[in-house]
Amino acid sequence: xxxxxxIDLKKLTSYRTFWIVCGLYFITLAFTTASGMxxxxxxxxxxxxxxxxxxxxxxxIYHFPDVWLNLIYFSGFFKIxxxxxxxxxxxxxxxxxxxxxxxxxxxSRWQFLASKILTNVLLSFxxxxxxxxxxFATGLIYTPSVNWTYVFADMEFLIAYxxxxxxxxxxxxxxxxxxxxxxxxxxxxxxxxxxxxxxxENIDEYVPWLIEFLPLESIANLVPMPLERYAFQExxxxxxxxxxxxxxAWTFLFNYFSYMKLKHSDI
Amino acid sequence: METVLTISNLTKHFGRIKAVNNxxxxxxxxxxxxxxGPNGSGKTTTLGMLMGVVNPTAGQFSWFGEPxxxxxxxxxxxxxxxxxxxxxxxxxxxxxxxxxIKQCPAENIPNVLDLVELTERKDDKYRTYSLGMKQRLxxxxxxxxxxxxxILDEPTNGLDPMGIAEIRELIRKIAANGKTIxxxxxxxxxxxxxxxxxCVLRRGDLIHTGPVGSVGSGAETVEVIADSENTYEILMxxxxxxxxxxxxxxxxVALRDGFxxxxxxxxxxEKGVVASHLVTKKKSLEKQFLEILAGS
Numbered sequence: 001x002x003x004x005x006x007i008d009l010k011k012l013t014s015y016r017t018f019w020i021v022c023g024l025y026f027i028t029l030a031f032t033t034a035s036g037m038x039x040x041x042x043x044x045x046x047x048x049x050x051x052x053x054x055x056x057x058x059x060x061i062y063h064f065p066d067v068w069l070n071l072i073y074f075s076g077f078f079k080i081x082x083x084x085x086x087x088x089x090x091x092x093x094x095x096x097x098x099x100x101x102x103x104x105x106x107x108s109r110w111q112f113l114a115s116k117i118l119t120n121v122l123l124s125f126x127x128x129x130x131x132x133x134x135x136f137a138t139g140l141i142y143t144p145s146v147n148w149t150y151v152f153a154d155m156e157f158l159i160a161y162x163x164x165x166x167x168x169x170x171x172x173x174x175x176x177x178x179x180x181x182x183x184x185x186x187x188x189x190x191x192x193x194x195x196x197x198x199x200x201e202n203i204d205e206y207v208p209w210l211i212e213f214l215p216l217e218s219i220a221n222l223v224p225m226p227l228e229r230y231a232f233q234e235x236x237x238x239x240x241x242x243x244x245x246x247x248x249a250w251t252f253l254f255n256y257f258s259y260m261k262l263k264h265s266d267i
Numbered sequence: 268m269e270t271v272l273t274i275s276n277l278t279k280h281f282g283r284i285k286a287v288n289n290x291x292x293x294x295x296x297x298x299x300x301x302x303x304g305p306n307g308s309g310k311t312t313t314l315g316m317l318m319g320v321v322n323p324t325a326g327q328f329s330w331f332g333e334p335x336x337x338x339x340x341x342x343x344x345x346x347x348x349x350x351x352x353x354x355x356x357x358x359x360x361x362x363x364x365x366x367x368i369k370q371c372p373a374e375n376i377p378n379v380l381d382l383v384e385l386t387e388r389k390d391d392k393y394r395t396y397s398l399g400m401k402q403r404l405x406x407x408x409x410x411x412x413x414x415x416x417x418i419l420d421e422p423t424n425g426l427d428p429m430g431i432a433e434i435r436e437l438i439r440k441i442a443a444n445g446k447t448i449x450x451x452x453x454x455x456x457x458x459x460x461x462x463x464x465x466c467v468l469r470r471g472d473l474i475h476t477g478p479v480g481s482v483g484s485g486a487e488t489v490e491v492i493a494d495s496e497n498t499y500e501i502l503m504x505x506x507x508x509x510x511x512x513x514x515x516x517x518x519x520v521a522l523r524d525g526f527x528x529x530x531x532x533x534x535x536x537e538k539g540v541v542a543s544h545l546v547t548k549k550k551s552l553e554k555q556f557l558e559i560l561a562g563s
Contacts, residue, residue, distance in 0.1 A: 003367070010364050014356050101351035104318045105368045105408075106341035266321045 001114075005122065007107075008089075008115040017088060022123075025081040026130060032078070033071045033134050036061055037142060059230060062142035065153035069226040069237060071135045072161045075127065076223060079165050080190070082123050083172035087185045090116055090176035100267045109262045113177075117255055120169040128162045156239050160222040167219045167247050170254035177258040192216060215254075218246040269296040270332065271416055271447050272317070277326035279312050279471075286312040288471040289326070294449060294464075296415075299442045301458035301479070302451040303556060304468035310451040311348055313468070314420055318345050330416075341369045344409030345418035349425075350401040354394035358385055358404050361393055362411060371412040379407040383437065399430035406437060417441060420451045435461055455556050467559050475559045489528045491518045492544035493535065501538050505531060517544065 012018040040059065061070050093099040093112075102112055140146060172189055179185040196216045203210055211217055221243045224236045272294040279287040287309040294300045302310045315321035317328060319340055330339045352361045359376065366373045380386045383403035388396065396404065402422060409417055422438070423431040438461050442448055452458055458465050459479060466476035491502065502511050502518055507526030512519050520531065528547040535542055 003370075007364065007367050010360075010367060011353060011356075014360055015353075016355070096353060097351045098353055100320050100347075102368060103320050103337075104340065104345050104347060105365055106337050106370075107368055108319075108337040111337070264322065266315070 001118065004111055004115040005118040008119045009122075012089060012119070018085065021081060021085045021088070025078060025085070026126070028081070029075055029078050029127070029130060030134060033075055033131065034138055036070075036074075037138075060143075061230075062138045064139045064143050064146065064150045065155075066226070066229075067135045067139040067142075068154040069157050069223070071131055071138070072157045073223050073226050075131050075161065076164055076220075079127075079168045082127070082165065083168055083189055084186055085123075086116075086120060086169045086172040087176045087189060088182055089119070090173055091180060091182035091185055094176075094180040095182070103267060109267075110259060113255070113259055113262055116173055117170070120166060120173060124162050124165040124169060127165050128158050131161065132158055154237060157223055160239055160244065163244060163247050163251065164219055164222045167251040167254070170251045170258075171215065171219075174254040174258045177261050193220075212243070213246055215250045218243065218250050222247055270294070271296050271298075272328065272330055272449070273332070274313075274317075274328040275326060277313065277316060277328055278324045279309075279316060279321060280324045285471045287316070290468075290471075290473050292466060292473065292476065294447065296447055297445055298464045299438075299448045299450065299462045301462035301465035302449065302468060303453070303455060303458055303465055304451075305453055305560075307470075308453075308468040309471040310453075310468060311420055312471075314345070314347055314418055314449070314451060318343070318347060318418065320347075341371075341412060342414055343416045343418060344412065344414035345420075346402075346405040346409050346422065347418070347420045350405035352393045352401070352404065352408075355392060357390050357392055358396070358407075359389040361404070362408055365408045365411055369412045375411055375413065379410045382410065382440075383407045399426050399433070402426065402430070402434060403437075406434070410441070414446070416447045416449065418449045418451075421453070422450070423452075423454070423457060431457075467556060469560060487522045487527060488548045489520045489522060489531055490514075490544065490546040490548060491520055491531070491535075491542050492516065493540050493542045495540045498540060501535065501540055504538075505534050507531065507534075 040061075060066050093102070099112060103109060107115075136151075139151065171192070172185075175185050175189055175192075176182075179188065193216050196214055200211055200214060200217065212221055222239075226235060226237075229235045229237075270293055272292070274290055274292040277287060277290040278285075290309075290313060302313070304310050312321055316323045317330075317335075319335065319337065328335060330343065333339065352358075353364070356364065358380070362376045362379070363373055366376065377386070380389050383406055385400060385403055385407060388400065393401070393404070406419070406422070409419075419438070423434050426434065435457070438448065438450070442461065448461075450458065450462060462479050464476075464478050467474050491498070495501065498518065499511065499513075502508055502520055505520075507522050507530055508520050509523045510521040522528075522531070528545060532542065532545055
């Protein structure tokens with residue numbers, strides 16, 4: 001396992017694009033999630049009346065336990081960057097034909113795929129660790145009086161966040177394995193959610209129960225939109241077994257389809 | 268003798284195209300085995316199946332008497348078609364990666380780099396290498412795990428004459444160490460120069476297999492040039508002449524069994540013709556090859 005991960009990291013760590021894309025991802029992720037309060041202050045300064053109708057200090061976006069769900073939800077938007085990195089990593093192997101050479105040199109096709117999956121696990125894990133640290137730090141900074149019983153509430157969404165990232169990266173990997181060309185794969189990855197939303201709107205009237213089983217919808221369902229609670233609405237602030245089960249099933253299928261494709265094709 | 272590779276009824280169809288058809292072959296330890304055939308005759312497809320990148324339609328093969336697994340591939344060094352490496356990694360890093368995949372110690376890297384004379388350029392990116400250097404790096408990578416079997420597919424393709432000579436010298440050096448080498452090529456001369464055994468493929472069918480030595484032991488051809496106006500008629504009257512044809516101002520005389528160039532020379536002298544040029548030519552693999560192709 002570790003050996004396979006090391007092989008894939010050996011390929012990536014000398015690849016400049018990898019550092020640029022991952023650097024951009026983690027820096028953007030850190031700055032955006034940590035600067036929400038500054039953003040609100042900027043809004044209050046710039047737009048007259050914003051501050052008077054709404055006391056920004058009373059919006060508890062960074063207060064425990066809200067901070068967990070808030071930051072996790074918005075971090076989810078950035079996963080597309082990691083997805084693009086996964087696409088580049090796998091389509092390079094087809095473009096350079098190094099997948100073929102790797103197999104000739106003694107990797108099984110499964111081991112090759114596993115090395116890519118393990119990198120996805122690592123990137124997902126790093127995202128979770130990063131958001132965990134930022135949420136914890138900003139929570140401590142902005143929460144007026146820290147009540148330790150609230151600090152760790154809602155932390156279970158970190159699990160959902162991990163599945164969200166990993167499922168999406170598995171999806172990106174599968175697209176790369178099937179399409180094999182980086183440009184086309186990236187375009188499809190960017191359009192996939194939109195295409196699914198079109199399907200969703202069309203089946204909404206006839207089979208609404210089916211919607212939660214759509215692949216990208218299942219990923220989006222893991223972490224609910226949190227801001228509605230500040231408009232005095234009830235939101236789901238707990239994980240649901242069904243959303244996790246559906247997303248995990250898709251994650252398994254994405255990787256299984258990738259494996260089947262690799263196994264049965266001449267490379 | 269120990270059998271390294273056994274292929275039985277190996278078949279690969281791409282749609283309607285039969286790339287490899289019911290191939291049966293054996294390669295013994297220590298052989299330098301040439302696979303000859305025109306382009307598109309199924310050589311690379313066969314090697315692709317042997318190395319696990321092409322899924323056979325039917326048939327089996329075994330390495331060292333065992334069914335193939337990815338572990339066995341680690342003990343076989345192979346370069347198929349053209350060299351494949353990560354262009355953005357240096358030669359050294361590419362070899363380090365290959366050592367990880369083959370699970371062999373990285374200490375071998377300086378040795379193989381020395382062998383292919385790439386030590387000076389090892390820290391340059393692969394994409395800056397010339398074609399000859401790329402081929403040599405591929406051979407270095409194939410040798411990394413000290414394999415008992417080496418598979419080379421058109422190793423001199425696209426190289427200049429000096430590069431070709433270097434690679435051939437390298438192959439001979441490696442063969443001298445007792446390694447089994449399987450060499451696919453459409454260059455007959457290459458196979459004749461380095462191989463001990465060979466097979467001929469045509470459109471996926473195996474049409475000949477045997478040692479290279481036996482090819483040269485067939486009937487002799489003698490090349491004759493003489494300053495006589497009726498050389499042709501005189502040669503025609505020689506009892507040992509099987510076939511005569513003109514080629515670039517010389518006569519190619521194919522001899523019957525039991526006759527040799529000495530007999531021909533004596534005959535010409537007796538007829539009052541002095542040959543200014545008389546060369547005995549073993550039947551070349553090229554001739555044999557063309558005959559095999561024509562005969563099948």
